[in-house]
Amino acid sequence: MAYTAVISLLQTIEQLQQRNPLLIQGQTAQIIESLRDTAEYFQKTLEETSKIKVDPAMMKYLEGKIRAAANEVEDVVELKICQIKGLSWIIGVAREVLLKNLLPSVEKIEATKIEVVQIVSDFSKNEPANETQTRNSLIGSSSRSNAMPNLGDAIVGLDDDLTKIIERLIGSPSALEIVTISGMGGIGKTTLARQAYDHLAIRYRFDIRAWVTISHEFHIRDVLLACLHCISMTCHKSDQDQLIKSIDNIYDRSDDDQLAVLLQRKLKCRRYLLVVDDIWSMDTWDTMTRIFPDDDNGSRILLTTRQKEVAIYANPDSPPHEMNLLTLDESWKLLHDKVFGAEHLDVPKLEDIGKQIAEKCQGLPLTILVIAGHLSNIARTLESWEDVSKTISAIVASDPDKCLGVLGLSYNNLPNQLKPCFLSMGAFPKDFEVDACRLIQLWIAEGFIRTERRKSLEEVAKDYLEDLITRNLIMVRRRRWNGEIKACGMHDLLRDFCLREAEMTKFMHVMRTDPQIPTLETRKHDVRRFSFHTKTYSNDCFKLSPVLARSFYFFGEFIVPPSLSPKFDLLSRFKLLRVLDIFHHKFSSFPIEMPKLIHLRYLAVASEGNLPASISELQNLQTLIYRQIRMHDRAAILPGKIWAVTNLRHIHLEKSSYLSSPKSITGILTRRMDHALGMSNLEEFSTLCFSSCTSEVFSGIPNLRRLSIRETPSESSRKHMRECVIDMSTLGNLEALKCFYNPHSKHYQSNSIKRIVFPTSLKRLNLSGSHFPWEDISSLVMLPNLEELKLKSNACHGEVWRLTDEEKFKRLKFFLISWTNLKHWDASSDNFPHLQRLVLKNCIYLEKIPEDLGEICPLESIELHDCSTSTEVSARRIKEEQENLGNDILKVLINKSLIQKTKDSSPILDIKRKFDEQATKLSGMWDVLLDNIFGSSTAQ
Numbered sequence: 001m002a003y004t005a006v007i008s009l010l011q012t013i014e015q016l017q018q019r020n021p022l023l024i025q026g027q028t029a030q031i032i033e034s035l036r037d038t039a040e041y042f043q044k045t046l047e048e049t050s051k052i053k054v055d056p057a058m059m060k061y062l063e064g065k066i067r068a069a070a071n072e073v074e075d076v077v078e079l080k081i082c083q084i085k086g087l088s089w090i091i092g093v094a095r096e097v098l099l100k101n102l103l104p105s106v107e108k109i110e111a112t113k114i115e116v117v118q119i120v121s122d123f124s125k126n127e128p129a130n131e132t133q134t135r136n137s138l139i140g141s142s143s144r145s146n147a148m149p150n151l152g153d154a155i156v157g158l159d160d161d162l163t164k165i166i167e168r169l170i171g172s173p174s175a176l177e178i179v180t181i182s183g184m185g186g187i188g189k190t191t192l193a194r195q196a197y198d199h200l201a202i203r204y205r206f207d208i209r210a211w212v213t214i215s216h217e218f219h220i221r222d223v224l225l226a227c228l229h230c231i232s233m234t235c236h237k238s239d240q241d242q243l244i245k246s247i248d249n250i251y252d253r254s255d256d257d258q259l260a261v262l263l264q265r266k267l268k269c270r271r272y273l274l275v276v277d278d279i280w281s282m283d284t285w286d287t288m289t290r291i292f293p294d295d296d297n298g299s300r301i302l303l304t305t306r307q308k309e310v311a312i313y314a315n316p317d318s319p320p321h322e323m324n325l326l327t328l329d330e331s332w333k334l335l336h337d338k339v340f341g342a343e344h345l346d347v348p349k350l351e352d353i354g355k356q357i358a359e360k361c362q363g364l365p366l367t368i369l370v371i372a373g374h375l376s377n378i379a380r381t382l383e384s385w386e387d388v389s390k391t392i393s394a395i396v397a398s399d400p401d402k403c404l405g406v407l408g409l410s411y412n413n414l415p416n417q418l419k420p421c422f423l424s425m426g427a428f429p430k431d432f433e434v435d436a437c438r439l440i441q442l443w444i445a446e447g448f449i450r451t452e453r454r455k456s457l458e459e460v461a462k463d464y465l466e467d468l469i470t471r472n473l474i475m476v477r478r479r480r481w482n483g484e485i486k487a488c489g490m491h492d493l494l495r496d497f498c499l500r501e502a503e504m505t506k507f508m509h510v511m512r513t514d515p516q517i518p519t520l521e522t523r524k525h526d527v528r529r530f531s532f533h534t535k536t537y538s539n540d541c542f543k544l545s546p547v548l549a550r551s552f553y554f555f556g557e558f559i560v561p562p563s564l565s566p567k568f569d570l571l572s573r574f575k576l577l578r579v580l581d582i583f584h585h586k587f588s589s590f591p592i593e594m595p596k597l598i599h600l601r602y603l604a605v606a607s608e609g610n611l612p613a614s615i616s617e618l619q620n621l622q623t624l625i626y627r628q629i630r631m632h633d634r635a636a637i638l639p640g641k642i643w644a645v646t647n648l649r650h651i652h653l654e655k656s657s658y659l660s661s662p663k664s665i666t667g668i669l670t671r672r673m674d675h676a677l678g679m680s681n682l683e684e685f686s687t688l689c690f691s692s693c694t695s696e697v698f699s700g701i702p703n704l705r706r707l708s709i710r711e712t713p714s715e716s717s718r719k720h721m722r723e724c725v726i727d728m729s730t731l732g733n734l735e736a737l738k739c740f741y742n743p744h745s746k747h748y749q750s751n752s753i754k755r756i757v758f759p760t761s762l763k764r765l766n767l768s769g770s771h772f773p774w775e776d777i778s779s780l781v782m783l784p785n786l787e788e789l790k791l792k793s794n795a796c797h798g799e800v801w802r803l804t805d806e807e808k809f810k811r812l813k814f815f816l817i818s819w820t821n822l823k824h825w826d827a828s829s830d831n832f833p834h835l836q837r838l839v840l841k842n843c844i845y846l847e848k849i850p851e852d853l854g855e856i857c858p859l860e861s862i863e864l865h866d867c868s869t870s871t872e873v874s875a876r877r878i879k880e881e882q883e884n885l886g887n888d889i890l891k892v893l894i895n896k897s898l899i900q901k902t903k904d905s906s907p908i909l910d911i912k913r914k915f916d917e918q919a920t921k922l923s924g925m926w927d928v929l930l931d932n933i934f935g936s937s938t939a940q
Helices: 002-019 026-049 056-087 091-123 131-138 143-147 159-170 189-197 200-205 220-235 240-252 256-267 282-289 308-314 328-343 348-360 365-375 382-390 392-398 404-412 416-427 436-446 457-470 492-504 538-544 569-573 613-617 640-644 662-672 695-699 774-782 851-855 869-884 898-904 909-934
Strands: 177-182 208-213 272-279 300-305 475-479 485-489 509-511 529-532 551-554 579-587 602-608 623-629 650-658 684-689 706-710 736-740 764-768 788-792 800-802 814-818 824-826 837-841 861-865 891-895
Touching (some): 002 056, 002 416, 026 056, 159 189, 220 256, 220 282, 282 308, 328 348, 328 365, 365 392, 392 492, 416 492, 436 457, 457 485, 492 509, 774 800, 861 869, 869 891
Parallel strands (some): 177 300, 272 300, 509 529, 529 551, 623 650, 736 764, 800 824, 814 837, 837 861
Antiparallel strands (some): 475 485
């Protein structure tokens, strides 16, 4: 993609200027500034041309020229950075090498700029599309209608939706109301709107009904004409052809203002329904909304859109009606009805395979109708339908205009900066659930995100993700309690389009299991990103991939011959690699060639042993994900030189890891560095061992926002470790903290939360296995910003927790307690004034929930998972009391696993509970006795 290539070049130039100020001087500085100006011109050109109607062939040629020029210059810059790295101490020589190699590239990109200027000037000479043709396409249909299979009466699964829409159209208020429907392309928005438009109750209710479909090239004149034609044809059923000709003559002589006045006159004092189908932007709505009068007579505008934010913008006071995907039963019914028609045949031999086919359509009516059309033309045999079940993606792709072309409208309407983010989803396998944080880190590493005023890269990337979700191009798989996106994915049909577009634009090449996909040997070597979903042999993969590749994703089995590990020197070919993500392979030791890939920004790898000191060579590394294997009870040890990797933003380590103080290696590294050691850009660290939670370590990561710490078995066996103070007060930006203690430690009685000094910035706290006394938890009321508190796996110990009137969790909104021996909990609504969600898991000893918690005004739900029967009874009683008081917001959800149901039915449950209590007390007494006799160093 041209835009992606230009943004990446701009980032590379900015990085070169910021990190090599001594190198970028004199003529070299002038050359770099000239490259920057040209790249910014290309960016502006691509943004402006995306907003106008341009000949597709010419636009493709223009983008190809810009992409090639930007890629070539960036290749030269990054390759030369690799070469002059060893000459950095001879600045003059390094500057001459860079200048000598840049001059030819500058000449080429300037020549490309001249050609682009000429092409852009030719765009303005293009004549606008024929007005009459555009107008006719707006009346009751659109150009996309010809491409889409006819949904007709395919209202399966939409009965409830239709009822809700009808109620909103004919109900109160009397003022003009905007009713909005949102959902992804092909989900049935237009079908639902059409069913409502033609409904008998609607026909009787409204004096005037008009339907207009908005096109991408929106012109207000076209909408005005479409509305007037629609109204005229509704009012004069006979001799419509002659009427249209006479109306055309009148309307063609009127300007836009005159047409607007004429339309308002026709609608004035009449109760009207206007359907605005497939609107794409807020600007379009702003232009339209001033035309339609509000006479307080119950008129309505029904609006459909693929973009949720447009629906909310049109009517911020009423939530949009969001279309959901069909259930399996609804999908099968729609497929059955479309294949067998009015016959409604009973086909037991095809039902099982038919449901499998319906399930693979993932609830999208558009896909189901395309597949139904195919099934209607083949033999109704089990073998034929089994073949269809195996090749659904190929069937959809065989007629792209019917399905993929419809989704292409959503893609083509995306702003340039969102297109690479959308296409990058094709890197992940089918049905893959992508962690949202990980996706954002990849977008940043790939260079898709540029900083915006007063926003970090992560904040901009989150906005991009939310935008793609509101446009129904990415689906949310899981959310946090507060609505934050935790994991996301993509519908199979959208993924097929994504892969097709990525190949066509040379954005990415994906190796899949499909035999039709060409091998790398037959591909042109001008693709920069590669994703492998199949069994991959490292020899074949790396020898066939272009040396200028920027990204490798390996999701399938990755096979490395023993002769190549640990050296793995095939990697050294890819000097410009930015992203290396190897999911399933475990190296016997960390490959020694990896630290030579100095442009790496994102590295995910697993191996035995600790990370080598050479990791410090990766000065551009932003995200490090390292899974250390075969380290059972010992902490992994991070090399001290990792403090020199100052651009690190995220560290994810599966094992609890020891990090030495930056002061311990200052003398080694600072002699060759111009600044103090520290990872000031680091925002996330997971997982740090308790021994590394020192003031010296925290001072080196002052801007940390998320931290996870875990106690190793060796730490938990030493009593003095549990008595050390962990002072986090210097982490003034820390918002999320997870603390994992060893729940089986014999020294749990010496635990105290008072030995941890939390920063006041903390918003989310997760404690596990800590065995803190309940009165210690009460001290957390001192954290003024705490919104989420999770107490897991015996995080607290004791049978009673009493909160005084003065102990108030003033901002706590989410509270979870799981696996505890708590019996009596005394609290009032004043202790949790802003609590929204209470979750209790495996609280088998808890007698009841404090009844006064039901009085908390913001409380939305109480969830119980495998809790005692008496606790469930108290939850139901709270709900009943609130319902009697008129509070129908509070929800109580009770879930019991099959195992818990069996336990509850056991007559010896009470005996077992009492035995467990006595065993816990005796174990604690025995540990104390041993410590008194032999000392705290006793191992057994």
